[in-house]
Amino acid sequence: METLNPLESAQQQIKRAVDLLTLDPAVYEILKEPTRVLAVSVPVRMDDGHVTTFIGYRSQHTDVVGPAKGGVRFHPQVTMDEVKALSMWMTIKCAVLGLPYGGGKGGVVCDPREMSDRELQQLSRAYIQAIAEFVGPEKDIPAPDVNTNPRIMGWMMDEYSRIKGYNAPGLITGKPMVLGGSAGRGEATGRGAVITIREAAKRLGLDLKGATAAVQGFGNVGSNTAKLLHEMGVKVVAINDVMGGAYNATGIHIPEALEYSRAHKTVAGMPGTTPLTTDQLLTLDVDVLVPAALENQVNMGNVAGIKAKIVCEAANGPTTPEASRVLEEKGVFVIPDILANAGGVTVSYFEWVQNMMHFYWPEDEVNDKLERMMVSAFKHVYNMKETRGVDMRDAAYMVAIERVAEAMSARGWIN
Ligand code: GLU
Numbered sequence: 001m002e003t004l005n006p007l008e009s010a011q012q013q014i015k016r017a018v019d020l021l022t023l024d025p026a027v028y029e030i031l032k033e034p035t036r037v038l039a040v041s042v043p044v045r046m047d048d049g050h051v052t053t054f055i056g057y058r059s060q061h062t063d064v065v066g067p068a069k070g071g072v073r074f075h076p077q078v079t080m081d082e083v084k085a086l087s088m089w090m091t092i093k094c095a096v097l098g099l100p101y102g103g104g105k106g107g108v109v110c111d112p113r114e115m116s117d118r119e120l121q122q123l124s125r126a127y128i129q130a131i132a133e134f135v136g137p138e139k140d141i142p143a144p145d146v147n148t149n150p151r152i153m154g155w156m157m158d159e160y161s162r163i164k165g166y167n168a169p170g171l172i173t174g175k176p177m178v179l180g181g182s183a184g185r186g187e188a189t190g191r192g193a194v195i196t197i198r199e200a201a202k203r204l205g206l207d208l209k210g211a212t213a214a215v216q217g218f219g220n221v222g223s224n225t226a227k228l229l230h231e232m233g234v235k236v237v238a239i240n241d242v243m244g245g246a247y248n249a250t251g252i253h254i255p256e257a258l259e260y261s262r263a264h265k266t267v268a269g270m271p272g273t274t275p276l277t278t279d280q281l282l283t284l285d286v287d288v289l290v291p292a293a294l295e296n297q298v299n300m301g302n303v304a305g306i307k308a309k310i311v312c313e314a315a316n317g318p319t320t321p322e323a324s325r326v327l328e329e330k331g332v333f334v335i336p337d338i339l340a341n342a343g344g345v346t347v348s349y350f351e352w353v354q355n356m357m358h359f360y361w362p363e364d365e366v367n368d369k370l371e372r373m374m375v376s377a378f379k380h381v382y383n384m385k386e387t388r389g390v391d392m393r394d395a396a397y398m399v400a401i402e403r404v405a406e407a408m409s410a411r412g413w414i415n
Helices: 006-020 026-031 080-097 117-131 150-164 188-204 220-231 254-264 278-282 321-329 343-357 363-388 392-410
Strands: 036-045 051-060 072-074 102-108 212-216 235-241 244-247 288-291 310-312 333-335
Touching: 006 026, 006 080, 006 321, 006 392, 026 392, 036 080, 036 117, 051 080, 051 117, 072 150, 080 102, 080 343, 080 363, 080 392, 102 117, 117 150, 188 220, 188 288, 188 310, 188 333, 188 343, 188 363, 212 220, 212 278, 220 235, 220 254, 220 288, 235 254, 235 278, 244 278, 321 333, 333 392, 343 363, 363 392
Parallel strands: 072 102, 212 235, 212 288, 288 310, 310 333
Antiparallel strands: 036 051, 051 102, 235 244
């Protein structure tokens, strides 16, 4: 049976890295479950006057290298296991980049597309009220994730600041700039993903000018990745979102797609494109495939058809462990999620540092720092792959777990 529970995937991946590094099994024992998980009920008075109770979670995986860090997603399919897995992946992601954070993640089971602005604001505030004692600038720092954005971060920051009685921008990252958000945070995940694609292409001797790409998902991550690939001269031939897909063999004009999607709330039906399904998008004959949506999108049902040379996992957990092994056997160069999408949390880290200093950096300084950190993380992972003869995913987990285990040992948790 294919592993579709993200928590089991995360546990398997961590176990593999601990075994490959021949570390004390206690490392896995400590990391296999989050330190704390809070489940909350969040009642909201809806526009029609009745009260609906939403279920929310916040998971803190480990604080061994620093406070917990990670986004909050609003999605009908959020589960506690998913949030736990996502918090574990955040620990690993922060450790790959060498950030002083452990992993955190939150989620609320809801469908924001069905909610008014007022309802969304009420839900964001009520969720923060429910978890206020659990989070904080030195404890656990939320951020945007699937279906959440700077506006929602602004409401959450305001609610927390009211509860505390002082302005607390360091609670949360991905805020609007006027509230202490960082320049460059909006496109940071996409920018980081494109840096890793460039580094991978260099190693493969692939010229990205005129190369082709398909991007699954057109939220913050997918749309910015597509935009930056387009600016680099890559032909983005297919994009999609929950409503449908858009294909053009000669390349889609991404700035126009962004405008179209703003106006129509979808890329489906964009003039000059033909529709395509998600499976058709994932199995296109392209150089670069970017899954930038949800978990388990590349699975045993479609992996045999994947033709891309590079798969850049801009989403969290887009490939099942079994499909990941098939990609490796096929010789596909996989840039694992914990490296590919780490640009977001890296600039979140810069935002938090700027909030602590009350001193703000210009965008080119943020982008330069991001570039250096992503290139260095890629190099570390690639070197691990080459010296240990493992794939990029195992290599990234090994780089991360080595760091986390070193901190555990320095704290006296393990020998
Ligand atoms: N939600 C993003 C992620 O999965 C960003 C987290 C953050 O900035 O803390 O990496």
